Amino acid sequence: MAAFAAPGQPGQHRRSPRSHFVTDPLYEWTATCEERFGTHPVQVVHEWNTAVHVQDNESDAKKRAFTKAELHAFFAHCDDEVARIRAFGRKGWLPAFRDAMLFKTAYAYGLRRNETRMLDAADFGRNPHGGEFGEYGRCQVRFGKAKKGSPPKRRGVLTVFGWTPDVLDEWFTEVRPLFGTDNSPAAWPSERGMRIGCQRLNSRFIAYRKALGLDDGLDFHSFRRSYVTHLIEDGWDPRFVQEQVGHEHASTTSLYTCVSSDFRTRTLRRHLDSTIAAALQTQTGRQA
Structure with a gap:
């Protein structure tokens, strides 16, 4: 997935699975952006400067x-x-x-x-x-x-x-x-x-x-x-x-x-037992 930022606007990124089209000259989006906004999108994240998926x-x-x-x-x-x-x-x-x-x-x-x-x-x-x-x-x-x-x-x-x-x-x-x-x-x-x-x-x-x-x-x-x-x-x-x-x-x-x-069974049992013990203690306190 690529990320882009317009020159002079750091930190403003657009992310899209197909965002490489934005900077592809074949689609003329850069010229359109220049005409309408006075700037153009720039690709800042590439395969060569990103980490391989660690998982x-x-x-x-x-x-x-x-x-x-x-x-x-x-x-x-x-x-x-x-x-x-x-x-x-x-x-x-x-x-x-x-x-x-x-x-x-x-x-x-x-x-x-x-x-x-x-x-x-x-x-x-x-x-x-x-x-x-x-x-x-x-x-x-x-x-x-x-x-x-x-x-x-x-x-x-x-x-x-x-x-x-x-x-x-x-x-x-x-x-x-x-x-x-x-x-x-x-x-x-x-x-x-x-x-x-x-x-x-x-x-x-x-x-x-x-x-x-x-x-x-x-x-x-x-x-x-x-x-x-x-x-x-x-x-x-x-x-x-x-x-x-x-x-x-x-x-x-x-x-x-x-x-x-x-482990999950022991964890569940421990929490259930503590909950029951706390409830019994509360009930005993009310009766007293």
Whole structure:
């Protein structure tokens, strides 16, 4: 949809699905406007200077979040694969361990795929207001999703899950050094390059999803959907969740929220019970 403003009249825009006709010389509207109003319309919004619709990935009705049981099963399968490969004495256990840690980190901070794979070891640090998380109280995202024509968007994400520091500490202190990454800043090094590629992450994710018999409505982005959904279900403030995932508008965050029927039932029951309790208390007070 295009937007237009007449010269000398900033802020006065006309929007129409067919507004490109207004400035098309074939229709002679510019000449008519010059004749009648002494000015002419100018197109100010084009495909090249507007952001791509940010909800495209969420428009597919099949896409969804993990349930907590599915997520637990997925991560358990990740760990089992590492143990299985290692038991056979194969070298592939290191990449499998890395990918398991990467998947868990994507969920732990509600990250997109590229945001996760572009993390450096130095992007994790202390949160002075969350000392219990130690050296992993905060994750600095440097390659957030950018608007078209803009640089990557940065944001800091605070650690919220108690298990996150243990997972990251094991990776960075015990396993990552086995990759021989002394000169690499990458949090998730590749066997053949500095960073793991998107295709490798996709293939690993799909293999695990198929092994568990899960549907294709789950993809890497489901870690992010799950993060939003599970925090909302657990009672976290929606504005806090919005800031954590870097959404400019609350309506965007709401698209990611796929609360379970159990959550809705518990919420309904809690409000009904409180309403009934309040009514009974009022009635008792009147009788007294």
